[in-house]
Amino acid sequence: MFLRRTTNDPLDDESLVARLREGQRQALAALWDRYAHLLFGVCMKYLKDVERSKDLVLAQFEELPALVAKHEVRTFRPWLHAIMRNRCLMELRRKDPSIALDGHEPVDASQGEDRTLLEADLQQLERAITELPVGQQRCIRAFYFEKLSYRQVAERTGEPIDHVRSQLQNGRRNLRLILLRHGRNAH
Amino acid sequence: MAAMHTEDPFAPGGSPSRKEVERYLQGGSSAREAHAVEAAALRDPLLAEAMEGLAHPGALEGLRALDQHGPKGGRTWLWGAGIAGVALLIGIVLVTREEREPPASAHVTDTPSVMDAPAPAPAAHAVARGTDSLLGVLHAEIVHAQPIAMADPTKARSPERFIERDRSTVPYVEPRTTRLDHTAPAPAKPAPAHAVVHHLVFRHGLKLVHPDELYPRQQPTFTALGVPASMERWKAGTTEEVRYLDFMDEVLEQYAAGNTAGALDGLVFLLQQYPDDVNARFYTGQCCYHLGLTARARDQFTQVLASPVDAFDEETAWYAALSIEQVEGAAAARELFERIAGEGGFYAAQARAHVR
Numbered sequence: 001m002f003l004r005r006t007t008n009d010p011l012d013d014e015s016l017v018a019r020l021r022e023g024q025r026q027a028l029a030a031l032w033d034r035y036a037h038l039l040f041g042v043c044m045k046y047l048k049d050v051e052r053s054k055d056l057v058l059a060q061f062e063e064l065p066a067l068v069a070k071h072e073v074r075t076f077r078p079w080l081h082a083i084m085r086n087r088c089l090m091e092l093r094r095k096d097p098s099i100a101l102d103g104h105e106p107v108d109a110s111q112g113e114d115r116t117l118l119e120a121d122l123q124q125l126e127r128a129i130t131e132l133p134v135g136q137q138r139c140i141r142a143f144y145f146e147k148l149s150y151r152q153v154a155e156r157t158g159e160p161i162d163h164v165r166s167q168l169q170n171g172r173r174n175l176r177l178i179l180l181r182h183g184r185n186a187h
Numbered sequence: 188m189a190a191m192h193t194e195d196p197f198a199p200g201g202s203p204s205r206k207e208v209e210r211y212l213q214g215g216s217s218a219r220e221a222h223a224v225e226a227a228a229l230r231d232p233l234l235a236e237a238m239e240g241l242a243h244p245g246a247l248e249g250l251r252a253l254d255q256h257g258p259k260g261g262r263t264w265l266w267g268a269g270i271a272g273v274a275l276l277i278g279i280v281l282v283t284r285e286e287r288e289p290p291a292s293a294h295v296t297d298t299p300s301v302m303d304a305p306a307p308a309p310a311a312h313a314v315a316r317g318t319d320s321l322l323g324v325l326h327a328e329i330v331h332a333q334p335i336a337m338a339d340p341t342k343a344r345s346p347e348r349f350i351e352r353d354r355s356t357v358p359y360v361e362p363r364t365t366r367l368d369h370t371a372p373a374p375a376k377p378a379p380a381h382a383v384v385h386h387l388v389f390r391h392g393l394k395l396v397h398p399d400e401l402y403p404r405q406q407p408t409f410t411a412l413g414v415p416a417s418m419e420r421w422k423a424g425t426t427e428e429v430r431y432l433d434f435m436d437e438v439l440e441q442y443a444a445g446n447t448a449g450a451l452d453g454l455v456f457l458l459q460q461y462p463d464d465v466n467a468r469f470y471t472g473q474c475c476y477h478l479g480l481t482a483r484a485r486d487q488f489t490q491v492l493a494s495p496v497d498a499f500d501e502e503t504a505w506y507a508a509l510s511i512e513q514v515e516g517a518a519a520a521r522e523l524f525e526r527i528a529g530e531g532g533f534y535a536a537q538a539r540a541h542v543r
Contacts, residue, residue: 032257037205040250041237050249051513053240055479058256081233095516117197125196144196149221168229 013076017068032061039084046088056087116176128178136171139164202234203227209250212241348502348533349394349469385498390436391443395466396498398431406431407461435466447474465491469499476506485510505534512541 011019011030019027036057043053060083073079120128129137135157142153143164154161203211203224210216211224228235240246386397398406408428434453442450451474457467472487488507491499504527512520520541527538 029257036253036257037208037241037250038233038237040253041240041246042233044240044243044246044249045236046240048243050245050252053246054249054253054256055513057253077231077233081236085236095518118195118199122195143222143226147219147222149216149218150225151221152218165225172229 014073017073017076020065021069023065028061028064031064035080036061039080042081042084043088046085046092052091056084056091060084060087116179117172120179124179124182125175128175128182131178132171132174135159136167136174139167140171140175143168199230200227202231208234208238208241209247212238212247348505349499350392385496387498388432390432391439393439393443393470394498395432395435395439396496401464401466401496402431407457409434409457409460438470442470442474447477450474451478463494465494465496465499468494469503472503472506472510476510481510481513485514501532501534505538508538508541517541 011027013031013034016027016030020031039057039060040053043056044050047053047056067083071079117125129140132140138157139153142148142156143150148156150161150164153159153164157164159167200223207216207220207224211221216224224238228238241250386400388395388397408430434457438450438453438457441447441453451471454467454471454474457464458471461467468487468491472484472491475481475484475487485507488503488510491503492507504523508520508523508527511523524538524541528535528542
């Protein structure tokens, strides 16, 4: 019914938010292009209902200008993720009051992992990987060093894809812990 | 020990684009592309959750429908301005006959969220004969509504009882006493002395009760004053009388084309003069539903079910249940879904999915 032109705005999220605060509505269009599909996916994960998910996303974007005007947003992406997830939980809570809300912005564990893993040099990484359980080692090497996809790793290891994903998530977390421990031991 | 690699394996790549995510979920990515999307999801919780949700059946189709609501890039925010532009016209034309602007040049407005609009108390049994107070506020709400772009309803994937291809199931079935409000008694419907076979017609694949049945004495005609069922006639300044079926033909043509607001325009006009018209009530409910005005839709469907003409009862109960579910929650709609499922009618299978 309505044709959309996709924006090609190279500005980062925080710059777009600043523009949105100034009342520049084009910034909202750019944020829509970047995030509407992601927020819709988040809603679908929790609500499993297309129409309700659409409604929530639309409402979220309608309120976004007022929200960014009201709140200090240091990192937009996790902030937006948190408020969308809480919105979904509130929606679910209307039906089941026992569902707890996230009272606080979630600790973005993956960013911590990323930083630790990035800061480690390759020698440290190799050493840390050898300390992982065998299954996690195998998946980490195949995925990160050989750049295989989940499916390819699953075919090689004979494990289901979900198991591969879980091995990778746990492997990353354990790598971080090992590297942090090595770092502490070195001092 | 594995060979040392010089390239940092954990170096972050970019975020995959929406197209890349969709391609991945549809299984169309190469192994390399799949790895890139998967690696991004491992380090980005938002992407990970989004992909989990978008993998849900129907999600990608829903996403495409969501696109229709988004702002037009490169211009000032046009949140619902396409429909707002047309809907503003409804109000203007009803009052003044000023010439319409086409939707493309609609004014930009910051509209309050339709989600904030208070849902009216269920009007389950207060069937308003005569002027419907709903109609007065409905125009204002259309301005704020965000239409769900409708594909041609006659090509809807889910079966519909009011669409021509399903005519094999259209013949009369026993009227159901369908309760919408589990706290109140069912609306009284006159029991037929004998099985009623409705005189049905189809326009643009959509069902109508023939006006001969609704208006046995004299079919209504409409003068296209101010509210154009036909844009061409209106622009030509024609004041010819338009017969009921021709009027509804134009209304349903717009509905079938996805022009919900245009269809609603004509339906509201008809209802203001003939508030008991079950055809207009049913499709007004449909339009409200597809405009996201689900509370209003619920009320329209309630009135359809209270009508002595039960030709739309089965599909109305289904959409009433959907509306109640959206407005009041699954618990409120459960009994109605169970009843629909239990009766084994046209929507029984779909209703069962809502009670699982």
